[in-house]
Amino acid sequence: xxxxxxxxxxxxxxxxxxxxxxxxxxxxxxxxxxxxxxxxxxxxxxxxxxxxxxxxxxxxxxxxxxxxxxxxxxxxxxxxxxxxxxxxxxxxxxxxxxxxxxxxxxxxxxxxxxxxxxxxxxxxxxxxxxxxxxxxxxxxxxxxxxxxxxxxxxxxxxxxxxxxxxxxxxxxxxxxxxxxxxxxxxxxxxxxxxxxxxxxxxxxxxxxxxxxxxxxxxxxxxxxxxxxxxxxxxxxxxxxxxxxxxxxxxxxxxxxxxxxxxxxxxxxxxxxxxxxxxxxxxxxxxxxxxxxxxxxxxxxxxxxxxxxxxxxxx
Amino acid sequence: xxxxxxxxxxxxxxxxxxxxxxxxxxxxxxxxxxxxxxxxxxxxxxxxxxxxxxxxxxxxxxxxxxxxxxxxxxxxxxxxxxxxxxxxxxxxxxxxxxxxxxxxxxxxxxxxxxxxxxxxxxxxxxxxxxxxxxxxxxxxxxxxxxxxxxxxxxxxxxxxxxxxxxxxxxxxxxxxxxxxxxxxxxxxxxxxxxxxxxxxxxxxxxxxxxxxxxxxxxxxxxxxxxxxxxxxxxxxxxxxxxxxxxxxxxxxxxxxxxxxxxxxxxxxxxxxxxxxxxxxxxxxxxxxxxxxxxxxxxxxxxxxxxxxxxxxxxxxxxxxxxxxxxxxxxxxxxxxxxxxxxxxxxxxxxxxxxxxxxxxxxxxxxxxxxxxxxxxxxxxxxxxxxxxxxxxxxxxxxxxxxxxxxxxxxxxxxxxxxxxxxxxxxxxxxxxxxxxxxxxxxxxxxxxxxxxxxxxxxxxxxxxxxxxxxxxxxxxxxxxxxxxxxxxxxxxxxxxxxxxxxxxxxxxxxxxxxxxxxxxxxxxxxxxxxxxxxxxxx
Ligand code: SF4
Ligand code: SF4
Numbered sequence: 001x002x003x004x005x006x007x008x009x010x011x012x013x014x015x016x017x018x019x020x021x022x023x024x025x026x027x028x029x030x031x032x033x034x035x036x037x038x039x040x041x042x043x044x045x046x047x048x049x050x051x052x053x054x055x056x057x058x059x060x061x062x063x064x065x066x067x068x069x070x071x072x073x074x075x076x077x078x079x080x081x082x083x084x085x086x087x088x089x090x091x092x093x094x095x096x097x098x099x100x101x102x103x104x105x106x107x108x109x110x111x112x113x114x115x116x117x118x119x120x121x122x123x124x125x126x127x128x129x130x131x132x133x134x135x136x137x138x139x140x141x142x143x144x145x146x147x148x149x150x151x152x153x154x155x156x157x158x159x160x161x162x163x164x165x166x167x168x169x170x171x172x173x174x175x176x177x178x179x180x181x182x183x184x185x186x187x188x189x190x191x192x193x194x195x196x197x198x199x200x201x202x203x204x205x206x207x208x209x210x211x212x213x214x215x216x217x218x219x220x221x222x223x224x225x226x227x228x229x230x231x232x233x234x235x236x237x238x239x240x241x242x243x244x245x246x247x248x249x250x251x252x253x254x255x256x257x258x259x260x261x262x263x264x265x266x267x268x269x270x271x272x273x274x275x276x277x278x279x280x281x282x283x284x285x286x287x288x289x290x291x292x293x294x295x296x297x298x299x300x301x302x303x304x305x306x307x308x309x310x311x312x313x314x
Numbered sequence: 315x316x317x318x319x320x321x322x323x324x325x326x327x328x329x330x331x332x333x334x335x336x337x338x339x340x341x342x343x344x345x346x347x348x349x350x351x352x353x354x355x356x357x358x359x360x361x362x363x364x365x366x367x368x369x370x371x372x373x374x375x376x377x378x379x380x381x382x383x384x385x386x387x388x389x390x391x392x393x394x395x396x397x398x399x400x401x402x403x404x405x406x407x408x409x410x411x412x413x414x415x416x417x418x419x420x421x422x423x424x425x426x427x428x429x430x431x432x433x434x435x436x437x438x439x440x441x442x443x444x445x446x447x448x449x450x451x452x453x454x455x456x457x458x459x460x461x462x463x464x465x466x467x468x469x470x471x472x473x474x475x476x477x478x479x480x481x482x483x484x485x486x487x488x489x490x491x492x493x494x495x496x497x498x499x500x501x502x503x504x505x506x507x508x509x510x511x512x513x514x515x516x517x518x519x520x521x522x523x524x525x526x527x528x529x530x531x532x533x534x535x536x537x538x539x540x541x542x543x544x545x546x547x548x549x550x551x552x553x554x555x556x557x558x559x560x561x562x563x564x565x566x567x568x569x570x571x572x573x574x575x576x577x578x579x580x581x582x583x584x585x586x587x588x589x590x591x592x593x594x595x596x597x598x599x600x601x602x603x604x605x606x607x608x609x610x611x612x613x614x615x616x617x618x619x620x621x622x623x624x625x626x627x628x629x630x631x632x633x634x635x636x637x638x639x640x641x642x643x644x645x646x647x648x649x650x651x652x653x654x655x656x657x658x659x660x661x662x663x664x665x666x667x668x669x670x671x672x673x674x675x676x677x678x679x680x681x682x683x684x685x686x687x688x689x690x691x692x693x694x695x696x697x698x699x700x701x702x703x704x705x706x707x708x709x710x711x712x713x714x715x716x717x718x719x720x721x722x723x724x725x726x727x728x729x730x731x732x733x734x735x736x737x738x739x740x741x742x743x744x745x746x747x748x749x750x751x752x753x754x755x756x757x758x759x760x761x762x763x764x765x766x767x768x769x770x771x772x773x774x775x776x777x778x779x780x781x782x783x784x785x786x787x788x789x790x791x792x793x794x795x796x797x798x799x800x801x802x803x804x805x806x807x808x809x810x811x812x813x814x815x816x817x818x819x820x821x822x823x824x825x826x827x828x829x830x831x832x833x834x835x836x837x838x839x840x841x842x843x844x845x846x847x848x849x850x851x852x
Contacts, residue, residue: 031409039724039748051748053724058689089503090427173424247421254507258414272677281406285523303638308542
């Protein structure tokens with residue numbers, strides 16, 4: 001039982017890491033795209049608050065370009081931590097989505113603290129109310145983030161599920177997988193909460209994490225609840241990056257590589273070589289005005305094909 | 315969030331059940347005074363049109379896809395659509411938009427946050443098919459069910475429902491791609507960074523680049539005509555030169571200045587490229603530029619080479635290659651002339667096309683510096699290069715923000731700085747700047763009037779803008795007070811002209827429209843007074 005649970009846990013962690021890595025790599029290795037920015041662009045410094053850009057200057061290409069990372073962080077942090085876009089544009093959703101996401105963040109913190117506590121335990125330190133300053137801090141923070149995260153997560157998942165089931169605007173746009181995701185994640189939070197109620201110091205889970213870190217495969221957490229919770233939570237960790245919930249990875253690209261990607265192609269810039277590469281990609285679009293004779297052509301060749309002799313409708 | 319009145323499901327798109335959606339004029343978003351009255355009924359789509367073309371989406375028609383002659387034709391269209399859909403996800407065929415497109419198709423949370431940002435959805439009384447998500451989710455499900463390798467195995471689970479891919483579904487989806495202004499206001503509100511405007515554009519592109527399906531206004535009489543004769547207005551170089559000569563004479567008389575357009579000057583500082591539609595419809599805009607550039611003593615020229623006197627680039631709205639062909643020509647002419655920079659006249663889509671989208675197409679000596687005219691105009695006004703008397707513009711003025719220039723390029727303040735300087739009664743619309751609403755003519759709609767499409771663009775896509783304009787002038791809404799909507803973009807100006815005419819806003823509320831340069835010239839002390847001639851407005 002202990003061995004099986006360990007194997008599942010390692011496998012789920014591996015799936016998570018690989019799936020996130022593959023997703024990141026997939027987006028990262030997509031070819032250069034055309035500029036498709038959307039203002040406000042957060043790194044535009046003093047212009048960012050009203051959505052201005054360097055295009056507001058005459059001869060902008062001769063002037064130094066501002067890329068204000070502090071301003072970018074000022075926009076990004078409230079978005080990541082508090083879902084500011086949802087707050088501004090969809091308050092009813094925010095009251096459900098924020099607890100869910102913030103619950104998740106707390107659970108990440110909980111996991112980090114469980115790991116920290118487990119390492120301390122392995123090093124022979126005590127993680128308890130009377131375990132010295134470091135031990136006590138980790139002990140209390142683990143309890144705080146754990147309960148806070150699980151309760152918020154359950155509230156959020158229930159709220160989102162309710163919305164998916166009863167909001168007329170969403171009904172047609174809800175797939176079985178959406179309902180499953182919320183039930184699955186909400187259920188995982190609930191089971192973990194039950195474990196917490198039974199063992200409020202989370203000592204059992206911490207020992208389990210220590211066994212994972214030390215490859216102590218024989219260790220089995222006591223009772224029926226904890227193994228069930230560990231199993232479900234591990235499966236959830238593996239499942240999330242395989243679904244559209246991997247938007248935590250993709251959002252990096254949609255913001256930094258698309259919405260805010262206003263890097264100009266100044267003469268002699270590194271873009272020139274990349275553009276040269278994509279313009280040589282083969283094209284198979286088959287409309288009459290794209291490739292009238294159906295020859296094998298590159299993007300650049302199609303763009304320079306003379307189509308002025310084609311008759312109307314082509 | 316508002317409730318949708320018509321319950322049309324995503325799955326309904328494939329059903330051959332007559333017209334999928336209808337907007338009852340009583341459901342349309344109410345308008346402020348003096349238009350706070352019931353809306354007129356639709357101008358009906360003629361039965362012959364319904365007979366001849368696939369016109370089963372809503373109350374209007376833009377694409378004119380002929381009804382199929384046989385089952386084979388139907389199947390062929392579906393097959394080619396799927397081929398095209400695969401190409402949208404292929405790095406070679408769609409490098410230009412692959413990353414934003416895949417991110418949108420795979421990670422939209424279907425939370426519907428974006429819907430309320432869309433003026434078309436809101437103005438229609440929240441008709442189900444005009445949700446920004448309706449077309450995207452339809453395409454997403456088709457992709458997941460028919461193209462994605464895993465789709466076949468867990469259709470129901472992942473996509474939430476099979477949409478049988480019929481000829482009707484493809485044609486309705488294509489038509490629906492032309493019920494979006496591509497203004498990207500919805501994208502601005504998306505917490506994930508998904509972009510439903512891009513999906514609409516990619517559907518248009520697929521239909522054009524794979525199936526030869528586009529609107530005649532954008533393609534045959536648009537980009538193709540431009541490539542063939544030099545301008546989508548149909549003007550060849552000789553006609554353009556004649557027309558500009560006539561404008562120079564007329565404007566010299568009107569301004570009291572000696573105006574002469576400079577042609578094909580090698581090595582000039584500025585190559586000015588107008589939207590050639592201005593030459594035909596608003597010659598005073600062309601004349602105002604000539605007046606300002608002459609008075610400021612700028613070293614500028616226009617080009618009489620085919621294409622280089624017309625900055626229009628309709629490919630931006632529907633076809634990557636048509637778009638590229640035009641920018642390549644613009645850049646080649648600038649290179650040939652050896653100018654230091656290209657300055658784009660008052661045209662939003664053209665400015666974005668040549669400055670932003672072309673940025674990753676033009677390399678080497680084709681990569682000529684390019685600027686919008688607004689910063690240049692702002693500098694001329696702020697540095698007092700032009701002598702201006704703001705009291706000549708002492709009437710209420712509001713500003714329309716062209717989406718392409720503001721939300722999509724971040725050019726927000728220069729035009730405002732000019733207006734604050736020269737228009738004592740300038741007031742903003744709500745909202746404005748990067749949060750503006752599209753005029754309803756965006757993505758080329760302003761040049762589409764076939765069948766009853768103009769009725770749709772007045773009643774639905776332009777409705778929010780009418781509401782905003784009236785809102786900005788509510789304190790002086792009586793027709794006796796003459797008011798000016800500054801619409802510094804050719805496409806938006808055409809739409810606002812049509813909205814004013816359709817709702818009779820000149821007679822009913824004293825509202826007219828024009829560009830930014832006309833207001834500048836109207837305030838120039840060296841120019842005869844009344845460049846903006848209220849008596850000429852009918
Ligand atoms: S595009 Fe964005 S805002 Fe709209 S439904 Fe999808 S995730 Fe939500
Ligand atoms: S791009 Fe504009 S018109 Fe199109 S769906 Fe979005 S908000 Fe509506």
